[in-house]
Amino acid sequence: MPRIVEVDRTNLGQSRIVERDAAPLAESEVRLRVDSFSVTANNVTYAVAGDAFRYWDFFPASDGYGVVPMWGHATIAQSNHSDLAVGERVYGYLPMGEELVVQLAGVTPAGFSDGAAHRQPMSPFYNQYARLANDPEHDPAREAERMLFGPLFKTGFLIESFMRGEGWFGAQQAVLTSASSKTAMALASVMRAKSPGIRRIGLTSASNAEFVRSGGFFDAVLAYDAIADVPAQPSVSVDFAGNAPVLHTIHTHLRDALRYSCTVGATHVGQGFGGPQRDIPGPNPTLFFAPTHAMEAIKKVGAKAFGQDVAESWRTFVGEAAGALRIDERRGLEAARDAFADTLGGRADPAVGIIVKP
Helix, strand or coil: CCEEEEEECCCCCCEEEEECCCCCCCCCEEEEEEEEEEECHHHHHHHHCCCCCCHHHCCCCCCCEECCEEEEEEEEEEECCCCCCCCCEEEEEEECECEEEEEEECCCCCEEEECCHHHCCCCHHHHEEEEHHHCCCCCHHHHHHHHHHHHHHHHHHHHHHHHHHCHHHHCCEEEECCCCCHHHHHHHHHHHHHCCCCEEEEEECHHHHHHHHHHCCCCEEEEHHHHHHCCCCCEEEEECCCCHHHHHHHHHHHHHHEEEEEECCCCCCCCCCCCCCCCCCCCCCEECCHHHHHHHHHHHHCHHHHHHHHHHHHHHHHHHHCCCCEEEEEECHHHHHHHHHHHHCCCCCCCEEEEEEC
């Protein structure tokens, strides 16, 4: 019987591993055996924002519990579709568990989607699975890096594309919170290549400052208690921390110099992500939802051109990030559960990339 990790939706630090029946496949379904997935702050954001953005709805769980979505690789273990053979490998959105049954839709040589009714209200971005044999982003030697950085990189790529399309709102510099996060590093990498005229300022905890500086992605790295040292120049802020007091301090310091305030993630759990920002100077913080921007970009330039642009920037970033993280490969769902709890609690080392093989 396949196992899966269910998290208490009212207390994310509590979870359990349960067994589920392996239901027989219907027509045009495949059973994916989960090979590996990463555990990052991105998964914490999915859990923190699970109700607001329906992340809990992708992989339904028992009442009061939820399954945290992960990004990873899987192998087709059983197939009821003539075009998909047992043994083929794919990459995409997976549960923190051992298997997933996918109801196939839109099958092409490049990939397919999960057409299950319960997944259709959410963004199609999350329902797509890439067939590795025809995937331009796949590199067998970089599977760990793709799981750790891939979806986060695309978010950073899309933020830069959006900001550049808006002329960076007249800003001369971008202030990024949670600069040790993989999404912040990805955004800084794309900025350096595509928007070199915008100064990159990373904010992080004092304990992570040296790690962030060593990556070389930012022009300046400051601890959160040194926000007053950010030059009062035309700026945009990109908040990956979801820490309301930190964001308020940035707004209060920059005031009219802050031209745009973008909120993205919630690496600082319990610090006000998604809550109201009352009496905050400057522009109203605006949520950036990457899947919406991705679908808009694909409509504008086409899936092939978009994929090629992402792949080119991705290769640059992977080269720059090589050696920035030590890969820590762990086995079993117990390891996945513990890694999620450590990441949730802020105990995970930003210099370590966790890969789990369930």
